[in-house]
Amino acid sequence: MSHHYITTHGDQGESVFSTKVPTEHYAHDIPGGKLEIIYSAHTFPPNLSTELDIDQYAHDRTHGLPAENPICPVDGTATAIVSMPPNAVSLMHRTMTLDVAIVIEGVIELHLEGGESRTLHAGDSITQRGTMHMWKNVTPDDGWARMAGFATPIAQPFEVAGKRLETEWRM
Template sequence: MTDEQTNLRNLSRFITTHNAQGKSVVSTQLSDQVPKTSVQDGAAYHASPYSTEQFPVNMNNDKDLESYTRYLTSAPGVVNTTGTVVHIAEFAPGFLSAMHRTVSLDLVVVLEGEIELVLDSGETRQLGPGDQCVQRGTMHAWRNCSETEWARMICVVQPAKPLVVGGEKLGEELEGMGEEFRSSE
């Protein structure tokens, strides 16, 4: 099924767990379509299919599932300073995000379309489906290279220790990103 706003395929989430016999099963309470949030009046969409509150993750007695359920009504920020966050970002044709920085290590993979990484130095790189970017606390923006097609990427965000470059401590800079992207604890 296709999302009528973006013409991208709807995303489904399947979360595994164990039954009483210790066999692997799909959780029926949390597996479903991933809800999306409109960003910048529908020019982009954001979804967070999973988040954890600690690292390493405690999966005993489904503690991670229990903690994740609180994010079903209020998504975490870009970075959870004690755990990990998975983000899906969808960009309208020609969309350019605000230049921003998080204090995190982000593993980014383009799923659909062509997306350009834009760094504050002016350097750029174009990424296509399957291409990855390891984003290490640098100022950056994302641009959908297409003027006609939506693009989608997935980001797995891990908190990082404070970053010091040239003797200067670099902090989170999310000006223009919206309140939904503030880091959470």
């Protein structure tokens, strides 16, 4: 089992490991896999003079992110691991976030609404700019696929081809 640690500062200002958050991994079910929040902050940049960001992250880790944006806090940032079981397929979706994802295990197809797709292998990355997309685990021999993702909310609503884009999930 792997672990996750957060650093902070002790009473004398020295660097220490936080004891506020369990180091064991905890993942939430999402369409097509599991989402494990590695870190979240509800402000960006976060204030590191206190540990309010760690307290909020501990809450997010056990209860999930707010319903208005389950991928990333509206005014903050999030880092997560997405694990997809063999042959899993996500819903076609758009989130109001700028995402950077890095495949760390397996092979994943990324399908876009316009019909294009790319196959990503371990070490490949993608910057997702609020576009409609779907993930499909195509790892050989019924293997799992994992991605590390870094999400930042899109600061303002935006329009493309005269249409205002919003978070969207399609069956």
